[in-house]
Amino acid sequence: MYHTSFRHFPLPSPLDSIPLFGWRRDLPRWRHLVTPSWLTTLAGGRARVFEAGCDAQDTYAAGHIPGAGYLDTTWFEHGPLWNKVPDAALQRVLLAHGIRHDVTVILYGRNVLAAARVAHLLLYAGVADVRLLDGGFAAWQRAGLPLESGPPRPGPAADDFGAPFPARPDYLFDMDQVRGLLRHGQGTLVSIRTWNEYIGKTSGYSYIEARGDIAGALWGRAGEDGDVNSMAAFHHADGRMKPAADILRMWAAGGIHAGPPAVFYCGTGWRASLAFFYAWLMGWERIGVYDGGWCEWSQAPDNPVVCRAERQDVKLRRHCR
Numbered sequence: 001m002y003h004t005s006f007r008h009f010p011l012p013s014p015l016d017s018i019p020l021f022g023w024r025r026d027l028p029r030w031r032h033l034v035t036p037s038w039l040t041t042l043a044g045g046r047a048r049v050f051e052a053g054c055d056a057q058d059t060y061a062a063g064h065i066p067g068a069g070y071l072d073t074t075w076f077e078h079g080p081l082w083n084k085v086p087d088a089a090l091q092r093v094l095l096a097h098g099i100r101h102d103v104t105v106i107l108y109g110r111n112v113l114a115a116a117r118v119a120h121l122l123l124y125a126g127v128a129d130v131r132l133l134d135g136g137f138a139a140w141q142r143a144g145l146p147l148e149s150g151p152p153r154p155g156p157a158a159d160d161f162g163a164p165f166p167a168r169p170d171y172l173f174d175m176d177q178v179r180g181l182l183r184h185g186q187g188t189l190v191s192i193r194t195w196n197e198y199i200g201k202t203s204g205y206s207y208i209e210a211r212g213d214i215a216g217a218l219w220g221r222a223g224e225d226g227d228v229n230s231m232a233a234f235h236h237a238d239g240r241m242k243p244a245a246d247i248l249r250m251w252a253a254g255g256i257h258a259g260p261p262a263v264f265y266c267g268t269g270w271r272a273s274l275a276f277f278y279a280w281l282m283g284w285e286r287i288g289v290y291d292g293g294w295c296e297w298s299q300a301p302d303n304p305v306v307c308r309a310e311r312q313d314v315k316l317r318r319h320c321r
Helices: 036-040 057-062 087-096 110-125 136-142 175-184 195-199 245-253 270-281 292-297
Strands: 047-054 069-072 105-108 129-131 188-191 263-267 287-290 305-307 312-313
Touching: 036 136, 036 305, 047 057, 047 110, 057 069, 069 287, 105 110, 105 136, 110 129, 129 136, 129 305, 175 188, 175 263, 175 287, 175 292, 263 292, 270 287
Parallel strands: 047 069, 047 105, 105 129, 188 263, 263 287
Antiparallel strands: 305 312
């Protein structure tokens, strides 16, 4: 349980009524991508701010945004496939940190993908107001804003979530649902992976043996080859989200459009979660994340896969090597 100097506040608030300078007028859900300057106005307000990281408590303690609590991705997902923890465990984590369905939660990370992974699962759970700091911790530092040090401070937990849990199960797909989507042509499966992962030149991960990708998936792009933490196709050089028009144009060139259901996946869920969140910011409604991604899909021998690097389909117990 962690205490912050921020508290949840009812929406709408005066801060949300008119877009401030720097807010994204190209995003229907512009309130949910915040700037460092906006975040500074919340001191003494009613919101909860958390840094999200992976086994990074020491880094957080060395210096973090003043008043921010800490959420570790290992509390939200577990190996060996790094899928979401069971719903009961997820709810316990949220309640322990005072997160109800009606609490505004603002997330940032040293790695924006960690924050995106948590953001997606909060939306899945039913937290109505989830926001990301555009550009993450680096944006706060570039703005020359102060830090505070020390471990998270214990604070009051929430007694109950206050709403059905999870409220948006449609935001999360399992392997059987993805099989059905592909079999019946019910939507678009979008691979948020690097080019070399997509064509099967590399798996992208030391702990994933199989190379290739899910047969029938469209390439939604990610970042630099060899870096599974890169989302350069979606970001300016400083890590801020590119204009929506640029992302929509990139996706449209690959046959990915708003309207039909779109399910994003990557290796284990982090990059897919950021693509999901950006699509959500852009007003896409019928979207989800395939939690297991390539890590899970590639381990089931009967799942159809393709290895474009070898220019051949690989199906039924055959994976790229």
